[in-house]
Amino acid sequence: MNILILGSGGREHALAWAVMQNPKCDRLIVAPGNAGIAQIAECAALNAEDGGAVVSFAEENAIDFVIIGPEAPLANGVADRLREAGILVFGPSEAAAKLEASKSFTKEICDAAQAPTAGYGHFTDADAAKAHVRVNGAPIVVKADGLAAGKGVIVAMDEATALEAIDDMFGGAFGGAGAEVVIEEFMEGEEASLFVLCDGEDILSIGTAQDHKRVGEGDTGLNTGGMGAYSPAPVLSAEVEARAMEDIIKPTMKVMAERGMPYQGVLYAGLMIKDGAPRLVEYNVRFGDPECQVLMMRLGAQALDLMQAAAEGRLAEAHVNWAEDHAITVVMAAAGYPGAYEKGSEIKGLSALPEDSKNMVFHAGTRAEGEKILAAGGRVLNVTARGDSLQEARERAYAMVDQIDWPEGFVRRDIGWRAL
Numbered sequence: 001m002n003i004l005i006l007g008s009g010g011r012e013h014a015l016a017w018a019v020m021q022n023p024k025c026d027r028l029i030v031a032p033g034n035a036g037i038a039q040i041a042e043c044a045a046l047n048a049e050d051g052g053a054v055v056s057f058a059e060e061n062a063i064d065f066v067i068i069g070p071e072a073p074l075a076n077g078v079a080d081r082l083r084e085a086g087i088l089v090f091g092p093s094e095a096a097a098k099l100e101a102s103k104s105f106t107k108e109i110c111d112a113a114q115a116p117t118a119g120y121g122h123f124t125d126a127d128a129a130k131a132h133v134r135v136n137g138a139p140i141v142v143k144a145d146g147l148a149a150g151k152g153v154i155v156a157m158d159e160a161t162a163l164e165a166i167d168d169m170f171g172g173a174f175g176g177a178g179a180e181v182v183i184e185e186f187m188e189g190e191e192a193s194l195f196v197l198c199d200g201e202d203i204l205s206i207g208t209a210q211d212h213k214r215v216g217e218g219d220t221g222l223n224t225g226g227m228g229a230y231s232p233a234p235v236l237s238a239e240v241e242a243r244a245m246e247d248i249i250k251p252t253m254k255v256m257a258e259r260g261m262p263y264q265g266v267l268y269a270g271l272m273i274k275d276g277a278p279r280l281v282e283y284n285v286r287f288g289d290p291e292c293q294v295l296m297m298r299l300g301a302q303a304l305d306l307m308q309a310a311a312e313g314r315l316a317e318a319h320v321n322w323a324e325d326h327a328i329t330v331v332m333a334a335a336g337y338p339g340a341y342e343k344g345s346e347i348k349g350l351s352a353l354p355e356d357s358k359n360m361v362f363h364a365g366t367r368a369e370g371e372k373i374l375a376a377g378g379r380v381l382n383v384t385a386r387g388d389s390l391q392e393a394r395e396r397a398y399a400m401v402d403q404i405d406w407p408e409g410f411v412r413r414d415i416g417w418r419a420l
């Protein structure tokens with residue numbers, strides 16, 4: 001099977017790593033890829049958000065299966081263009097990708113599905129939004145309706161912050177994404193994520209994870225794309241997962257199908273769990289980054305079979321071969337991230353690290369220059385390990401971190417603390 005993965009981050013490196021291990025994979029191309037991916041697969045320059053270009057590329061290279069990593073191509077209809085061309089693809093349609101691309105769309109689907117989530121108001125002008133905040137008081141959550149690269153959410157602990165966020169959003173701070181806002185009730189509890197595959201009809205759980213969004217130890221400081229993650233997430237026990245499936249995911253998928261937007265791909269449900277009851281925080285229509293890295297570490301080669309089964313509508317007959325294992329990923333970021341940071345510093349010591357089913361360094365933002373690996377982004381490496389316990393996996397991961405010679409980088413030393 002010739003496979004094309006779209007994307008360029010640690011998520012796509014982990015997907016490529018898992019797919020490569022499956023004997024079904026004859027040829028793997030990742031577009032655009034990165035320096036780490038280039039060590040295990042072919043990389044190709046291609047605009048992953050241009051459906052026409054992706055279809056032509058897939059046809060020219062006799063691609064049998066396309067796996068779409070990030071949300072932007074999905075929101076842009078790349079999966080639709082591939083399906084129209086008769087090419088097998090893993091990832092939802094543009095219409096179904098609105099579960100991530102529009103917060104108000106998701107809220108409305110949750111209403112129809114009677115799925116537990118935060119109460120909300122949806123506003124197209126600042127005055128009405130502010131009046132809602134004044135009536136409901138803080139804490140309260142202000143969200144830009146559209147895709148804002150994870151930055152369009154303000155959890156306001158006081159009213160002034162919420163009012164300011166509304167002004168910023170309607171003032172264009174998030175471009176088109178902020179032309180409409182959703183204001184939500186603040187939910188308390190512990191957050192964790194549930195990942196399921198869907199084929200338009202059937203649903204298969206492929207694991208749980210918890211990430212660390214704040215830059216600082218003890219979950220302090222600025223929000224980031226994620227400084228580390230681990231799987232499984234103990235707070236998402238089998239009982240809580242079953243409730244999330246019955247009350248949230250299944251009804252959502254049913255409403256999507258009834259409305260002519262059957263969902264096919266991976267659905268990432270961000271949940272807030274309090275007293276054993278899950279409520280939906282958000283959906284994403286792709287794997288999390290860095291959550292994908294720990295899921296792939298645990299699933300290995302079967303990830304390809306599962307994604308193919310989802311794409312071909314065969315999930316009813318698919319199942320996951322679970323091991324009693326734990327995985328963790330520690331993000332190495334450039335000093336200064338998530339604020340301003342330097343690019344171009346050299347990372348040494350990578351080639352001496354083990355690469356096997358228990359240890360893997362996935363590249364997120366790197367670039368090769370001859371033999372050298374240089375930092376080329378904010379989140380740069382995902383140092384990932386698996387073990388029989390979270391403690392064992394964590395020791396493995398930090399042992400690798402300690403062997404990496406990159407003075408311009410930093411890590412959080414406490415990834416996994418909530419579970420330990």
Ligand code: AMP
Nearest residue numbers: 118141153155184185186187270281282
């Ligand atoms: P989102 O982009 O919707 O995942 O929001 C980013 C983060 O904001 C989430 O991971 C939560 O930590 C927080 N958040 C979003 N909505 C709520 C809410 N209604 N109540 C409490 N925290 C929230």
Ligand code: GLY
Nearest residue numbers: 225226288289290
């Ligand atoms: N790690 C959070 C995300 O991928 O959205």
